[in-house]
């Protein structure tokens with residue numbers, strides 16, 4: 001007999017096995033990543049989502065906090081074909097519902113065909129299908145989480161020292177830890193500022209570059225970050241990853257749109273239009289840039305031609321939609337962080353004019 005239920009917005013209720021008990025709701029998405037479950041489960045960009053792993057066995061190399069991208073589990077629930085005890089125990093300790101013994105192929109094909117959708121989960125000895133449906137019905141669209149930044153950002157500014165060669169002001173919209181460490185490893189001091197920092201907060205750290213981090217939800221809800229970008233555009237070099245690319249583009253006059261089911265995985269092919277070279281990238285996004293404003297498209301997704309990289313020589317901007325920090329994932333694009341450091345220190349830097 002089942003002790004867990006997954007209710008989908010299209011009316012279906014799937015039976016499952018409870019691995020960590022609880023009731024919850026969120027936007028149902030899937031990742032095709034076959035490694036990196038610790039990194040994915042601690043990636044703040046998954047806030048308010050229910051994460052389905054299409055790879056059938058999750059947890060086969062244990063759980064180690066060194067691999068965490070933040071201090072807590074970020075999706076509202078985890079769904080897999082089979083979760084090991086290590087992962088199930090961890091999620092249980094964190095109070096995050098987890099279910100397995102599900103046909104995840106059905107979930108993936110449903111989300112691919114019908115799009116990311118509202119989902120409710122009820123797991124544990126007393127769980128009923130009606131509980132799951134009730135959860136699903138109280139799920140709000142992602143774009144209605146207008147203050148999602150507050151759930152994932154630092155409350156106070158913090159500094160991560162990397163040698164002081166460069167000062168990076170990072171708007172923390174839900175930053176992964178390895179984005180910060182990729183910069184400190186290259187000699188930067190990273191001043192992590194709350195997602196709603198003011199232009200004065202940014203100016204007070206006297207940065208060489210303004211960096212907008214990854215983060216959950218709809219980039220149009222990160223109004224304060226867009227205002228800061230608008231304020232410093234043309235005065236400071238700008239860099240961003242994922243939500244950072246989206247926020248910077250919107251602030252400069254472009255726009256974003258929601259994709260049907262997004263890109264989540266560790267083998268998304270990206271082509272650099274300047275070199276014709278294709279690299280494998282890690283991705284986790286449900287929105288994409290549709291109007292690039294003043295920015296030039298330098299990289300595109302080989303599968304669907306969506307924008308993966310934007311630059312502007314004139315405004316000193318460099319952004320990526322994918323995750324060059326590669327935690328998890330292939331290291332093909334780590335050079336992005338060298339480019340950010342170069343941008344911050346180069347002679348053509350606008351602030352040095």
Ligand SMILES: NC(=O)CC[C@H](N)C(=O)O
Nearest residue numbers: 214215217242243286287
């Ligand atoms: N990883 C991210 O920064 C995700 C960005 C944004 N929340 C999206 O889903 O598109």
